[in-house]
Amino acid sequence: MSLYLNSLLVLFLLGLAILAIRTRRLFTSVVILGAFGFVLALVWANLGAVDVSFTEAVVGAGISTVFVLAALRRVGEREVEPGASRFQAGGGVALLCLGLVLLMAKSETRTVDGHEVPRLPAIGAKDSPAARNVSPYYIEHAEEDAHTPNIVTAVLADYRGYDTMLETGVVFTAAMASILILGVGCGQGNGPPPAARDEESSS
Amino acid sequence: MTLELLNYYVFTALMLVGLYAMMTRRHLIRKVVGMMIFQTGAILFFISTAAKVDADIPIVRHAPVVIAEAAETHDDHDDDTHGADDTHGGDDGHDPSGHGDADHPRAKADDYVNPLPHVLMLTAIVVGVATLGVALGIILRIQEHFGTLDEDEILEKLR
Amino acid sequence: MIGITGRHDSVIVRTGVRLLAPLVQLFGLYVIFHGHYSPGGGFQGGVIIAASYILIGLGLGRDRLEEMVSEETLIKLAGLGVLVYAGVGAWSLFYGADYLDYGAITALDDRADMRRSLGILLVELGVAITVSSVLVLMFLRLTDDRDDQPVEASA
Numbered sequence: 001m002s003l004y005l006n007s008l009l010v011l012f013l014l015g016l017a018i019l020a021i022r023t024r025r026l027f028t029s030v031v032i033l034g035a036f037g038f039v040l041a042l043v044w045a046n047l048g049a050v051d052v053s054f055t056e057a058v059v060g061a062g063i064s065t066v067f068v069l070a071a072l073r074r075v076g077e078r079e080v081e082p083g084a085s086r087f088q089a090g091g092g093v094a095l096l097c098l099g100l101v102l103l104m105a106k107s108e109t110r111t112v113d114g115h116e117v118p119r120l121p122a123i124g125a126k127d128s129p130a131a132r133n134v135s136p137y138y139i140e141h142a143e144e145d146a147h148t149p150n151i152v153t154a155v156l157a158d159y160r161g162y163d164t165m166l167e168t169g170v171v172f173t174a175a176m177a178s179i180l181i182l183g184v185g186c187g188q189g190n191g192p193p194p195a196a197r198d199e200e201s202s203s
Numbered sequence: 204m205t206l207e208l209l210n211y212y213v214f215t216a217l218m219l220v221g222l223y224a225m226m227t228r229r230h231l232i233r234k235v236v237g238m239m240i241f242q243t244g245a246i247l248f249f250i251s252t253a254a255k256v257d258a259d260i261p262i263v264r265h266a267p268v269v270i271a272e273a274a275e276t277h278d279d280h281d282d283d284t285h286g287a288d289d290t291h292g293g294d295d296g297h298d299p300s301g302h303g304d305a306d307h308p309r310a311k312a313d314d315y316v317n318p319l320p321h322v323l324m325l326t327a328i329v330v331g332v333a334t335l336g337v338a339l340g341i342i343l344r345i346q347e348h349f350g351t352l353d354e355d356e357i358l359e360k361l362r
Numbered sequence: 363m364i365g366i367t368g369r370h371d372s373v374i375v376r377t378g379v380r381l382l383a384p385l386v387q388l389f390g391l392y393v394i395f396h397g398h399y400s401p402g403g404g405f406q407g408g409v410i411i412a413a414s415y416i417l418i419g420l421g422l423g424r425d426r427l428e429e430m431v432s433e434e435t436l437i438k439l440a441g442l443g444v445l446v447y448a449g450v451g452a453w454s455l456f457y458g459a460d461y462l463d464y465g466a467i468t469a470l471d472d473r474a475d476m477r478r479s480l481g482i483l484l485v486e487l488g489v490a491i492t493v494s495s496v497l498v499l500m501f502l503r504l505t506d507d508r509d510d511q512p513v514e515a516s517a
Contacts, residue, residue: 010213021224047254048316050401058409070504071339075346091226122207124256136312146478148398149263151318157482161462167326174333175496181340336500
């Protein structure tokens with residue numbers, strides 16, 4: 001992990017995010033979001049999260065972009081003036097205040113009612129609270145327990161099998177919801193035959 | 204040093220940018236774009252807490268000598284000897300000579316990135332794209348029903 | 363924008379998709395089955411395989427994709443994946459162990475850690491089946507514009 005590379009990448013990420021919501025054309029915005037996904041994959045790889053990087057490269061940069069573009073193609077690209085919402089000014093101010101509060105809360109150690117509230121651990125700290133509880137057990141025992149050198153796989157499917165099973169259930173439920181919302185067209189007697197449709201689309 | 208805390212600032216900013224897009228943009232697909240940025244902010248926070256300085260990716264790596272030894276001893280390695288290994292391998296598993304617990308020198312937690320947030324975020328990304336599909340399905344239905352995706356126009360027609 | 367329903371106009375894109383798609387699928391299978399020893403696993407391999415089918419849908423046309431895998435098949439596969447995962451979990455109940463405790467399934471292997479390794483592989487297969495079929499199904503649903511009213515040209 002390189003802190004400098006990380007800083008560069010996350011700042012680039014932030015720039016892309018702002019660009020994605022500032023551009024005039026919706027199409028541009030979605031394509032920038034695809035680039036955002038690629039940079040994200042680099043950030044994860046740099047932070048040592050190779051499995052997440054893998055998934056993000058396929059999902060963030062590929063599949064989700066295709067999904068949004070497919071939807072965009074069907075609804076048309078018409079958009080009213082991007083900066084014409086009622087919430088523009090108020091929302092901006094409220095979010096800036098929220099951001100300041102969050103930044104103050106995490107940047108230094110402070111004392112509240114006699115209790116010391118620690119600041120968030122530095123990136124890469126070996127004694128960060130997230131790394132102290134069950135995680136050392138997983139790292140030390142994954143191979144002898146499950147004969148699986150890739151600790152992420154071992155935790156995903158063995159130590160935390162319930163979690164993953166129900167996540168799979170969530171993905172399945174999402175598919176069912178999508179079918180219920182959009183209807184199922186199993187390709188029989190639904191709309192004109194393929195030949196007629198080809199003529200339509202080419203005209 | 205601020206570089207060590209930069210990821211926290213960036214994740215806050217990403218979440219705020221996403222929230223801002225969801226609040227102020229009127230086109231529903233823009234709102235979905237904001238939602239994806241917001242989700243990314245949360246994932247960035249989790250992965251940042253998992254990083255460790257000078258640590259390896261969370262895949263247990265054997266020293267080269269140990270791999271050679273393991274290949275030799277693998278054939279006569281059944282369940283009985285494995286049980287025996289555990290008793291005398293014990294705590295000094297990171298013995299450089301690779302003796303005792305030769306097949307499984309115990310990994311040291313400080314040498315590897317924390318795998319737990321990775322697992323949680325891995326599933327979150329895939330579930331995220333599944334929910335994105337549902338959100339876009341709802342948007343297509345809204346377009347079909349109201350003929351527009353502009354928030355104000357939809358609210359107008361709902362009255 | 364070029365229609366997703368029909369095949370792509372360019373012969374280079376179509377040929378490229380024909381060459382690339384099987385390789386991507388092979389790589390997806392490798393990622394699933396080698397997930398124990400290198401980055402990879404059910405979720406990662408599942409999305410890669412789904413991406414290969416989406417590539418076919420974009421290059422050779424949605425109808426061609428629907429000929430290959432109908433939506434009915436995909437719905438069944440999505441259910442099958444969850445059932446494989448839950449079934450492996452229930453299998454360990456027959457050996458008197460807890461739900462999802464693969465280490466107890468003595469039918470798999472002699473060594474306890476190998477049993478858990480194989481159990482992980484089985485449930486990862488279930489995850490991969492569900493994830494890939496769900497994503498392809500969603501792509502088919504989102505690009506199905508047979509009943510659409512024509513939208514006005516983009517601004």
